[in-house]
Structures are given as C-alpha cells and as structure tokens.
Amino acid sequence: MGKIKKRNRKKAFIFAAVFLIVNILAIIIVSRRETRAVDASLAACAEETKDRFEEILNGYRHSFHLFTEMLSQEIEHNPNPDDIWNYLKDMDTALAQIEGKTFDGVYMYYKGRYLYSWDTPYSQYEQTGYDATQRPWYKDAAAGGGEVVFTPPYKSYANNYILTTISQMQPDGETVFAYDIRMEDIQTLVARQNFYENQQILIYDENGTVIGSTVPEYLGDNLYGTFAGESTDSSEKFLQFRERLGDSLKELESAEGKAERVSIGGRQYYGCVLGDGGFRFMILAPQGSILKKTAEIWLVPLLVVELLLIYVLASISRGQHNRELREAYVELGQTQKRLEIALSMAQKAAAVDDLTGMMNAKSFRKELLHVLSTLEEEEHGILVMLDGDHFKHINDEYGHNVGDEVIKLTAQMIIGRIRTVDLASRLHGDEFAIFIADTCDYEVARKIMADINFSIAKEAQKRNMPALTLSSGAVVARNGDGYATLFKAADEALYKAKETHNGDFSCAETR
Known part of the structure; x- marks a missing residue:
C-alpha cells in the first residue's frame, strides 16, 4: 500500500x-x-x-x-x-x-x-x-x-x-x-x-x-x-x-x-x-x-495548449483511481467550456463588418434566409439595397481616411433609423442592405430612406465632413422567396434609382 x-x-x-x-x-x-x-x-x-x-x-x-x-x-x-x-x-x-x-x-x-x-x-x-x-x-x-x-x-x-x-x-x-x-x-x-x-x-x-x-x-x-x-x-x-x-x-x-x-x-x-x-x-x-x-494573439493559443496538455495527461493517467480520473475530466470540461466561449466569440467577430460593426454580407444572407423561412403566408417584408452616390469622388477629394469616416457615419445613421426587428448590413464598399419586417408598403421604405439621407446630411454638416447620399432599390419579400431572386430584383430597382445619383428611391415591379 x-x-x-x-x-x-x-x-x-x-x-x-x-x-x-x-x-x-x-x-x-x-x-x-x-x-x-x-x-x-x-x-x-x-x-x-x-x-x-x-x-x-x-x-x-x-x-x-x-x-x-x-x-x-x-x-x-x-x-x-x-x-x-x-x-x-x-x-x-x-x-x-x-x-x-x-x-x-x-x-x-x-x-x-x-x-x-x-x-x-x-x-x-x-x-x-x-x-x-x-x-x-x-x-x-x-x-x-x-x-x-x-x-x-x-x-x-x-x-x-x-x-x-x-x-x-x-x-x-x-x-x-x-x-x-x-x-x-x-x-x-x-x-x-x-x-x-x-x-x-x-x-x-x-x-x-x-x-x-x-x-x-x-x-x-x-x-x-x-x-x-x-x-x-x-x-x-x-x-x-x-x-x-x-x-x-x-x-x-x-x-x-x-x-x-x-x-x-x-x-x-x-x-x-x-x-x-x-x-x-x-x-x-x-x-x-x-x-x-491583442487577446486573440495569446488567449486562444494558451487555451488550446492547456486543453491538449490536460487531455494527454488524462489519457496517460487513465489507470489511476476513479476520483483522480473524474477530477481530470471536470478540469477538461472546464477548459473545453472556456475554449467554446473563445470560439463563440471568434465566430461572432467573423460575422461582423470590421469598419462599421454591422452584419457583413455572409451573416446578412444567413439571417435573411432564416427570416424568410419563418414568414407566415400573409406576412411580408421589404428588402432594400443601398448604394452611395459619388463615393469615389469623396475618396479622391478627401482621402481614404475621410472616406472610412463617411462610411462609419452612414452606417450609424442607417442603424439609428430602423427598428430592432429589422436587419441591416454593409455588403462591401459603399453598398448596404436593410430588411424591413412586417410591411409590404413601399411608402414605408421610401420614408425610411428619406430619413436616413436627411440624417446623414445633417450629421455630416455638424461634423464638418462630406455627406454621402444613398440611392436605393426595394422589393417585397415573402415566404419561400430565394435570396438570389430577391437581390436581383432589388438590384434592378437600385439601377433605376442610380440614374440621377442623387439619393433617389425605386421599387421593383409588383410580383
């Protein structure tokens, strides 16, 4: 003994x-x-x-x-x-x-x-x-x-x-x-x-x-x-x-x-x-x-090392007393939980646009498909695609640093003018998308876009920076609609709105 x-x-x-x-x-x-x-x-x-x-x-x-x-x-x-x-x-x-x-x-x-x-x-x-x-x-x-x-x-x-x-x-x-x-x-x-x-x-x-x-x-x-x-x-x-x-x-x-x-x-x-x-x-x-x-540089690697080390030592100690084995499993489970939390945080970060904090294009597509799949027969929503007018001129005239500030201001005004049940995303560059839930009335979307453009202009003047107008194209969405079909219809409407390059709004033909 x-x-x-x-x-x-x-x-x-x-x-x-x-x-x-x-x-x-x-x-x-x-x-x-x-x-x-x-x-x-x-x-x-x-x-x-x-x-x-x-x-x-x-x-x-x-x-x-x-x-x-x-x-x-x-x-x-x-x-x-x-x-x-x-x-x-x-x-x-x-x-x-x-x-x-x-x-x-x-x-x-x-x-x-x-x-x-x-x-x-x-x-x-x-x-x-x-x-x-x-x-x-x-x-x-x-x-x-x-x-x-x-x-x-x-x-x-x-x-x-x-x-x-x-x-x-x-x-x-x-x-x-x-x-x-x-x-x-x-x-x-x-x-x-x-x-x-x-x-x-x-x-x-x-x-x-x-x-x-x-x-x-x-x-x-x-x-x-x-x-x-x-x-x-x-x-x-x-x-x-x-x-x-x-x-x-x-x-x-x-x-x-x-x-x-x-x-x-x-x-x-x-x-x-x-x-x-x-x-x-x-x-x-x-x-x-x-x-x-710099947490992502040191936190996740240390957690992985700790997990692997505990796992190896636990494997070697498999013949030891049950109490020791249970304690090792508890410690391993705690480490796995911490790693899962770190992984969840990393996945959340991957779904966000770095510059604006909005959903990126990939996460917006996922969320929109989920919303469309849960719509009842009589429920509708409106998908709106937004594109900045003359944004290249802002970059050329004021530089890309100012251009980034304009994009961040635009994102803030978009998020501030929609409800928590709606979705908003920066797709790329000066292109954005929003989904307005529980409506099929294009006038609602038109008023929201007018409010967004007015807010951007007012806040840009207050901050002494160039303002960006957003042209927009909208389409009504229903249960069963495909992502590509909706975006094509909204993009065609946006193409019409962009003819004036002055923050115009256009809607798709009734489907």
Missing part, C-alpha cells in the same frame, strides 16, 4: 513538472508573438496619427500658398507699400471667411517696412523697438532659403489655443510673407483617435512643446522643461504627468518606432514614439488595454 502511494506521488510530481514546463514554454512562445503584435499595433497607431497630422499640415500649406499667390499678384500690379498695407487689411476678412478658425492674421516684411493685417497702430511697435528682421518668423524664413517653413508652435494663453507661423522668403532675398495659423485641427485629430481604452496621445515638436494631447490641459506645456514661444508656468497637472513619466520619455524616444513597456506613476504602460519632420507622435496605452486588444 505504501509503495502504491509512493508511486502515485511520484507520478503526480512528474505530471505537475511536465504541466509546468509545457505551460512555461507556451507562455514564452506566445509572449514573443504577443510582443510582436503589440509592437506592430502601436507603431501602426503612431503611423496613422502621423499621416493624418501631415494631411492637416498640407492643408495649412495650401492656405499659405493661396495667400502668397494673391499677395504676389497684387505686388506685381501695385508695388507701393502703403497700398499693399491696405490690401493686407482687406485680405484679412476674405481669408478669415475662406479658412475659418485656422486663420489668425497675415503680415510681411516688404521694402524695409513691417506691414500687417490687424488694426494695431504702428506706433505701438515703434515704441517697443520692434524689428521684424529679428523675429523668429523672419529668421526662419531666411534660413529656409525660399522654402515654406513653420516656426516653433506656442500657446496663446490669452485665447487658449496653439499658434504657429508659416513664412517664406521671396526671390528678392529680403521680402518675407508670413501667415499665422491656429492649430486647432491638431487637437481635433487627437481627440478623434480611439485606439485603446484610457490611451494618451501627445504630439509635440522638436523643442518639446505639446501641440496636441488627449488631455487638453497639457497644450502649450513642454516635455523637456523649456518653452518655445511665450514663457509661462506649466500647469500643475502637466508637471505631475511629466514627473511620473520621468526617464520613460528617453526610453521611448531612443527606441523610436518600436513599442516599449514603461512604468508611469507605478502603472505599467506600453508606449511608442514616432518622429517625422520636426514633430513627434507619442502613444501611451495601459498594459491591460493592450492585452485586451
């Missing part, structure tokens, strides 16, 4: 050792995969932020080119400095109407004089000994040798926004055009980026001045402890953040473009810094948010 107990203890020890070793190896392997996934994910987020930031800067450059073109033509036809000064004051109102919030004034150095668009008397500049050629905007333009340059951004504490100056030395080697820009679009960009829960995003220049942050109080403060532009005390909140960040900032910047795990105020974060063109883009995300985001 004692030998049996001793043998069982030895076997239990061996099983425990094997279980531990295999799990350690699995964790090491999965951790490496997860590390690569984190690195790629954070780098992609920083790269996306950088690309959208560059789009905004290009917009600022475009505004400046418009200004220089107008001013150059005026100087060519009327070179008198006094007349140019008056022209600048007239231009101020026109540019403010064109550019909106980004515009904050124009000025220049021309024929030895400082000319500007605002109403401040020149005597005020004379009293302070103002020398335009010694100002950063003039010096930076001179150093740029004819290139369009940005001065280091700074915060206007009187108006609480970030300013930069775009300037350019003209071919005569003396005249400089300058244009003040409010960089509010940068803060809007940061506020709209949503990569991880409780993330922090900071955009700062080479001097450390923060020009964009998920924490608005950080704007204008300096990560390096010195200030570009106006000198002021850092906010207490930013000082605390900078103190918690400590040496982690150097670690992140020295590993530029790669994810690093750092400690900030005693909490573990993953961070990444990407630099480009005198600006840096920092992404900080709590470790828990990252693990949640």
Whole structure:
C-alpha cells in the first residue's frame, strides 16, 4: 500500500513538472508573438496619427500658398507699400471667411517696412523697438532659403489655443510673407483617435512643446522643461504627468518606432514614439488595454495548449483511481467550456463588418434566409439595397481616411433609423442592405430612406465632413422567396434609382 502511494506521488510530481514546463514554454512562445503584435499595433497607431497630422499640415500649406499667390499678384500690379498695407487689411476678412478658425492674421516684411493685417497702430511697435528682421518668423524664413517653413508652435494663453507661423522668403532675398495659423485641427485629430481604452496621445515638436494631447490641459506645456514661444508656468497637472513619466520619455524616444513597456506613476504602460519632420507622435496605452486588444494573439493559443496538455495527461493517467480520473475530466470540461466561449466569440467577430460593426454580407444572407423561412403566408417584408452616390469622388477629394469616416457615419445613421426587428448590413464598399419586417408598403421604405439621407446630411454638416447620399432599390419579400431572386430584383430597382445619383428611391415591379 505504501509503495502504491509512493508511486502515485511520484507520478503526480512528474505530471505537475511536465504541466509546468509545457505551460512555461507556451507562455514564452506566445509572449514573443504577443510582443510582436503589440509592437506592430502601436507603431501602426503612431503611423496613422502621423499621416493624418501631415494631411492637416498640407492643408495649412495650401492656405499659405493661396495667400502668397494673391499677395504676389497684387505686388506685381501695385508695388507701393502703403497700398499693399491696405490690401493686407482687406485680405484679412476674405481669408478669415475662406479658412475659418485656422486663420489668425497675415503680415510681411516688404521694402524695409513691417506691414500687417490687424488694426494695431504702428506706433505701438515703434515704441517697443520692434524689428521684424529679428523675429523668429523672419529668421526662419531666411534660413529656409525660399522654402515654406513653420516656426516653433506656442500657446496663446490669452485665447487658449496653439499658434504657429508659416513664412517664406521671396526671390528678392529680403521680402518675407508670413501667415499665422491656429492649430486647432491638431487637437481635433487627437481627440478623434480611439485606439485603446484610457490611451494618451501627445504630439509635440522638436523643442518639446505639446501641440496636441488627449488631455487638453497639457497644450502649450513642454516635455523637456523649456518653452518655445511665450514663457509661462506649466500647469500643475502637466508637471505631475511629466514627473511620473520621468526617464520613460528617453526610453521611448531612443527606441523610436518600436513599442516599449514603461512604468508611469507605478502603472505599467506600453508606449511608442514616432518622429517625422520636426514633430513627434507619442502613444501611451495601459498594459491591460493592450492585452485586451491583442487577446486573440495569446488567449486562444494558451487555451488550446492547456486543453491538449490536460487531455494527454488524462489519457496517460487513465489507470489511476476513479476520483483522480473524474477530477481530470471536470478540469477538461472546464477548459473545453472556456475554449467554446473563445470560439463563440471568434465566430461572432467573423460575422461582423470590421469598419462599421454591422452584419457583413455572409451573416446578412444567413439571417435573411432564416427570416424568410419563418414568414407566415400573409406576412411580408421589404428588402432594400443601398448604394452611395459619388463615393469615389469623396475618396479622391478627401482621402481614404475621410472616406472610412463617411462610411462609419452612414452606417450609424442607417442603424439609428430602423427598428430592432429589422436587419441591416454593409455588403462591401459603399453598398448596404436593410430588411424591413412586417410591411409590404413601399411608402414605408421610401420614408425610411428619406430619413436616413436627411440624417446623414445633417450629421455630416455638424461634423464638418462630406455627406454621402444613398440611392436605393426595394422589393417585397415573402415566404419561400430565394435570396438570389430577391437581390436581383432589388438590384434592378437600385439601377433605376442610380440614374440621377442623387439619393433617389425605386421599387421593383409588383410580383
């Protein structure tokens, strides 16, 4: 009896050792995969932020080119400095109407004089000994040798926004055009980026001045402890953040473009810094948010390893006492349950369109066939196919990032204008489909489509983005109708509606 107990203890020890070793190896392997996934994910987020930031800067450059073109033509036809000064004051109102919030004034150095668009008397500049050629905007333009340059951004504490100056030395080697820009679009960009829960995003220049942050109080403060532009005390909140960040900032910047795990105020974060063109883009995300985001990389493999390991050990131990065998089966059943949950989550994710969160085409087809099979003889529904008008123009004019935002807004408006008993799907691109239950009245479908188009236009205007109209074709569906037949009829109706490319509605002929 004692030998049996001793043998069982030895076997239990061996099983425990094997279980531990295999799990350690699995964790090491999965951790490496997860590390690569984190690195790629954070780098992609920083790269996306950088690309959208560059789009905004290009917009600022475009505004400046418009200004220089107008001013150059005026100087060519009327070179008198006094007349140019008056022209600048007239231009101020026109540019403010064109550019909106980004515009904050124009000025220049021309024929030895400082000319500007605002109403401040020149005597005020004379009293302070103002020398335009010694100002950063003039010096930076001179150093740029004819290139369009940005001065280091700074915060206007009187108006609480970030300013930069775009300037350019003209071919005569003396005249400089300058244009003040409010960089509010940068803060809007940061506020709209949503990569991880409780993330922090900071955009700062080479001097450390923060020009964009998920924490608005950080704007204008300096990560390096010195200030570009106006000198002021850092906010207490930013000082605390900078103190918690400590040496982690150097670690992140020295590993530029790669994810690093750092400690900030005693909490573990993953961070990444990407630099480009005198600006840096920092992404900080709590470790828990990252693990949640990359769960598919490590959770399912570990569950599979655990399942296989328990199964193998249980098979080897089949001759052991019934109680031990039952315990192994219970543990195996629990593991299988966890794996089933993980598999169910994966299947659910596979049925959803990644961009909009709507059903994808495959899951919509499955759900529609199920609904059609359950309809009674007297019950009906309406299948509506929707297609965006001029969506290619939006992509070409504003870029694919804006195009994606337009598609997401469109999906939100579609879902918000139908009932929970109805179905909605993004088929692909700018094509959608909805199924309106319990009706055969085309007027109901027509009113729903009119409401969707009106809501898209209203919300797009509110968000300052291009609106997409949806043309639509509808067909009544009954029990026994085939999926392909319905979609063909709806598509033919949609083809008629698309003739105007202006959100028209058409219905199939009565069947």
